[in-house]
Amino acid sequence: MRAIVSVIGKDRMGIIAKVSGLLYSIDINVLDLSQSVLQDYFHMIMLVDISKCGRKFSDIASSLATLGEEIGMSIKIQHEDIFNAMHKI
């Protein structure tokens, strides 16, 4: 199953390292990544494969949310289908 991780917040050092470190530690593979910083505002979208991660989706979501709180960012994960449904015919 593929999902989208979105990370938004004020820029600081090590955001990609922290997020990808957590994903690596729970066997989530990053397939694609796009990030930008506009006026100190960090924004990153990652396409990930969670099929090798044995955890429940809600547990993955709460681990990411907890990391987000630690580093002062908003981090959420959503099944990619919601974006396909809304934006592709």
Place this chain on the structure above:
Amino acid sequence: MIDRNAILETNEMIEKDHFDVRTITMGVSLFDCITGDGEKTAEKVYAKITEAAKNLVSVGCEIESEYGIPIVNKRISITPASLLGRTESDFLLIADALDRAAAACGVNFIGGYTALVHKGITASEHAFLETIPEALSKTERLCSSVNVATTRAGINMDAVKRMGGIIKQTAELTKGNNAIGCAKLVVFANAVEDNPFMAGAFNGVGEGDRVISVGVSGPGAVRSALTKCGADADFGELALCIKKTAFKITRVGQLVAREAAKRLDANLGIIDLSLAPTPAVGDSVAHILEEMGLESVGAHGSTAALALLNDAVKKGGLMAGMYVGGLSGAFIPVSEDAGMIDAVNRGALTLEKLEAMTSVCSVGLDMIAVPGDTPEETLCGIIADECAIGTINNKTTAVRIIPVPGKGVGESVAFGGLLGTAPIMAVNKFSPAVFVNRGGRVPAPLISNRN
């Protein structure tokens, strides 16, 4: 990789504009629970619902988490309860079983304490109608609806008359709680069998055993899209903008419905394309109309603006959903919409203007509080007017009206939660008593003769 702007747009709609899936409703057929004995039927009703819907809430929460889209309500609708028993005590036992079953499944409302009496009222339906006020006063989660008119049958004025009394009695029995029983009681013309929204949901007699219907929402998302459209956009551009937003909203409903039906081993019923407001700031249908250029909803032009909105929502949503049904359109409840409440309070929106607006919206006079001393006959007149609009225009209309005992115009009443706060609205002082007491049926309108 999915388009970055698409991801941003979706999440902005969810986080800033209150876009959500309003309800996953499971319809459960209870025909196989009929035994002829009230107690046994009630037992079977409880057992069937708690088995069919035992995972409804957990599956709803699972889907909510996976897609990152709030699913506000998980609810249950049932076969019209008036068909399950014969006597008043049968029906009260069933009402109690339904309430307990809803609690056991963790849902806040269960709909279908319903009678379809648009042409005639059987002896058991007479008994059933008699129990509505007591059933609503003794339960917490039960919702009731009564269909009193159809385009095909005309208006059963005997049933309309009966409902005026039932509403007053329900208000009286629940007056300790702001007459909240009336907020759970809907009088319909042309009721639909697959409506997922409360309080009017029931699982129609033509429905299957276990059916998932999903109601989407997103007034905030539509308003926000219109804001981006700008003040100089013409009507074609406005309609296009609404259609695009409705398409996106409905696609999410479709995704959620398909997943829910699969995981709950149920049939996929319909997507209801409704724009359902909540009292939250930024989640108002009234504000969409104001965004189109009305100083306040209720101003002349409101009916036209609502007609444009309702039509564009349907056109956008129809292509996005596999099966579209239910009420599908914009809801204009007063107490559940911050913009409507403000419009009433500033004197811009009256009952008469709301009635006109119901001829082009998806339902009718919804969540309207009126003075407690409003005569029964006046309530009947209000219901008859809505039935006329519904039957002649071949659409669903409804009345969910709350005559709040002890309250008058200028006061307001708070129901809490999604039911919101209702300012007491003035009703016409002149009496329709002689008219509504004539009895019999208003014959079916000309447009019903289509064969």
